[in-house]
Amino acid sequence: MNDLVSVVDWSRAQFALTAMYHWLFVPLTIGLALIVAVMESIYVRTGEQRWKGITKFWMTLFGINFAIGVATGIILEFEFGTNWSNYSWFVGDIFGAPLAIEGIFAFFMEATFVAVMFFGWNKFSRRAHLVCTWMVALGVSLSALWILVANAWMQNPVGMQFDPSQMRNVMDDFCAVAFNAVSMNKFFHAVASGWCLAGTFVVGVSCWLLWRRSNVDAARSSLKVGAWVGLVGIVLTIWTGDGSAVAVAKVQPMKLAAMEGLYDGKVGQELVGFGILNNDKKPGDDQQAIYAEIAIPYGLSILANHDMNSFVPGINNLVYGYELTADGDTVRTESYAEKIERGRQAREALAAYDVASAAGDTAAMTSASTAIAENFPYFGYGYLDRPEDAVPPVAITFYAFRIMVMIGGYLLLLFLLYIFVGGWRTAWLERPWLHWVGIISIPLVWICSQAGWVVAEVGRQPWVIQDLMPTNAAISDVTSVSVQITFWVFAVLFTCLLAAEISIMLRFLGRASKTDITA
Template identity: 40%
Template structure:
């Protein structure tokens, strides 16, 4: 297997995924925020809330369109660049994606049209229902996609079929209720809510600094600060749940995030700072916070978290079991009928078949895993360690930004409660300059989730190096350049449209204090 092809295929998917994920969080959060704003409008009848809904809805629509344009391409990549992956696990992975298209995307796309064009054709309650269905569709879309992704992190409810040489569903309910998928869903959606809240907060703060659309800006900031504070706190809590799930199902990822080379006595400490050294297998200048990692990873004071070196030793044993399972599989495949399958081979595969994926790590070094040397087995075991440095730092950037978001939204929540949102211009400037930070945090989260799974495309089942299509390097380089060019153009268009809409402001703002005089103003306009 040409590893350059693997790296290029990974690079292409990473680029398209990172671009696409620029639009997803804002779509998730804004859809709920505009639904909240319209709910207030329907309950109070104050037209300024309708104007708020329309204004933020315009920005939502621009972002939604770009998200669709960049997201459709990703699903086609599974067939183009990852054909063996699609063949191997398509029966399982394809089902949530198909349901996402039928249940969520069509729901969202249908009611998005009603949201934009139904203001004068529907009653208030009917339009509000359409708005909430847009929000529901957006979040349902994230649910099904993350069920598929969660299965890649923790492949439950499926088994390998020696006859078809594919993974097949054995319990679809287990796939749906996968604890890793559920933790990823709530954590990702909450991160989207934070992203949208800080976006609304920052844009509204800019309006206050400019003295424009002040009533709309203050109300928007109040909603964003309240919603953002709740979402920021939930991200922290749900991030703890994700850490706990990693300690249960992805021990190597958790050890790499912590740069924990040796197993520590429980409860393990949290490394707040340090410089991981993969060659020396140690973390230089490490600053530890006692007990914290043990509480996050195990929720106990007595359970240990295995270190990278211990997990590499465990992986070596798994590879040897996998070789035995691979040998039994060849015996099963050689039999012409079920009756001819040796009972001993069948039993060996039943006992050790779950480890066969580890034997496939050897395909990087040898065509037949059964012919691997001890040195090759040891090297394959070392390959089970993901990139420690990138994981260590991206996780800490994400966590640090998460703490900042809690403090920022809490500050503006207090200011809104005291009706002093514009009392401190320097805080408004901080809010404006903080607009890009949630995107940095969510991209870091994506890197932690996906890079932390390496070298697996399906954890413990299928190595990434075996999942790619048989493509040439030239083809991949050409498509990478094409995607970068097209997506960059789309991103520039998105930014120009968003900035233009923000600078222009709401097309019509209904000031509450003018509502009493509006009939007289209309009558005067008619006489002229």
């Protein structure tokens, strides 16, 4: 048992490490592709040569990030096959189909047009080259779409039937898988956050050039484009974040409760703006959950349900079940103890199916299949020892959510500031404090982006597939030593790649700052 816990924990840590490193590169690729396309559009529209130089400058930075980041995501697929084989088999073609579409369509589209974007400046007409640049921007977003569809299915498994003979889920509604509320909000939220991240990157690098008094005209022009793209990105991120909150309230209410450190929900639930969690608080005890709380009245009810008088369940409500009489209605949810019982019935039916299958008893197989189908929505609960095991790490989820929201709010103000300064107070662009605000915002936006994924992924623990499969059931029969070795191999590999990217970028920027990039 101890080794199983160790294998699960090391495998989770390894997957988190790989995914987080991968996500350092991806949002910059998504956002910078758009910004380069916008800049080239300005060049084609105005015919000003300096915009061609500016476009090529940012295109080179895009190329560095693209080259370092490409193929880092494939390691995640290796991990599925080695460490998470039960999961990989169980998801069947639902996970494979979006990833195959991503590999065949979007990646090759990206790869083809990237070559034209870099090599085709003097070989294609301006407009044809511009079309290719926009196709790269579209391609990277489409790549993201299919990956995020696959991720969203894990958070909201829909559009499939479980087949006990294959031990796989079989997709029966592609549109339900691809275009449900969770997947669409996740896609637009992630892509828009990439625009926001790249906007901050462009603003920050432009500020660095201004601070060095190098390429001032190009830096000012770039800063405006970066700030506008960033503003559009952060507004869309906030908007889709609201959509995500509604979706989470419906399909992952435990995640929402953990995000808020909410144990006992109520009608007209407030939103915690700031607070310090009581780390000793456990489900079902009488301790105070949050100290020094600054709350927005009715905020969580509005956020979750767009209704200030709606009920938002807390961790205790979800774990132990609740009944609610509001406006004459009685709502009852099952407790996790009841769900665990249903999950165990599904497992027992699966065992009965296995015996019937070995004996060739068709009638018993049909009966077992029916029992599995009836209890399948609770299948994963059958692997939990006690109801409290279904509660995610509350502190990590709670603080990561606040880090994301606070930095997101800061970025909104940042972009408004630079748009105002770039448009109406250009003299301020010579002030060092304004340069340093832009420069120090670069790491902040990555922290914000990573925090968002921490909320999404830590907040849904222990599930690898929501309600259907917890991490301890998804794991392969591998040793923790082998996972530990590969964990450190990845840590070294990715750190080297990150160091290479930063080093190549800094060398390129150092050289560029000594030349006229618009020439």
